[in-house]
Amino acid sequence: MKHSRSALRREIRARRRAIDPMAQHRAARALQRFVLGSGILARRRRIAFYVPADGEIDVLPLLHRVHAMGRECYLPVLDALPTGRLRFLRWRPGDRLCFNRYGIPEPAAGIGSGLSASMLDLLLVPLVAFDGEGNRLGMGAGYYDRSLAFLNRRRPWRRPLLCGVAHEFQRVAALDAAPWDIPLDLCITDRRLHRFGTGRTLK
Numbered sequence: 553m554k555h556s557r558s559a560l561r562r563e564i565r566a567r568r569r570a571i572d573p574m575a576q577h578r579a580a581r582a583l584q585r586f587v588l589g590s591g592i593l594a595r596r597r598r599i600a601f602y603v604p605a606d607g608e609i610d611v612l613p614l615l616h617r618v619h620a621m622g623r624e625c626y627l628p629v630l631d632a633l634p635t636g637r638l639r640f641l642r643w644r645p646g647d648r649l650c651f652n653r654y655g656i657p658e659p660a661a662g663i664g665s666g667l668s669a670s671m672l673d674l675l676l677v678p679l680v681a682f683d684g685e686g687n688r689l690g691m692g693a694g695y696y697d698r699s700l701a702f703l704n705r706r707r708p709w710r711r712p713l714l715c716g717v718a719h720e721f722q723r724v725a726a727l728d729a730a731p732w733d734i735p736l737d738l739c740i741t742d743r744r745l746h747r748f749g750t751g752r753t754l755k
Contacts, residue, residue, distance in 0.1 A: 599625055677717065
């Protein structure tokens with residue numbers, strides 16, 4: 553059964569926000585363990601994370617671990633120009649973050665700074681819900697879809713690998729995919745790794 557996007561978004565966001573801090577901590581540790589054991593970091597140098605909000609599973613411990621492994625780590629920044637897209641700014645421990653228009657911390661960025669998504673090797677994508685086909689329901693603003701629209705136009709393009717990140721309960725039976733939606737290659741939760749048949753290799 554397909555779910556109403558708006559109703560599903562409200563339901564899962566409420567459930568996500570209700571997770572207590574200890575459970576969130578356990579989920580973050582389990583997520584880190586699955587990512588490090590999955591092999592998706594192999595041969596990937598530029599890796600983008602996100603700053604968790606609204607009960608999203610916490611990837612910051614993983615961010616610090618991956619940085620210590622010598623990889624280039626990036627965080628999303630709302631484009632200063634009115635494009636509705638994200639750019640990704642290099643992050644290092646101790647960097648100052650500032651709040652964007654949604655109250656989410658991001659690196660301080662000047663106009664035109666940072667990388668586009670096409671220059672990343674791996675992009676960890678937050679989400680509200682996902683299904684077994686790799687369809688993703690986001691918060692509704694469309695920043696990731698617009699930033700990744702080039703993947704719909706250039707199907708042989710291999711970068712970045714798109715990895716959804718979620719609590720396992722955020723998986724649903726099916727989602728209605730809009731024409732502009734960009735499917736995930738895989739999704740890692742606090743319980744397991746889900747691989748999808750997007751036709752893009754994990755190697």
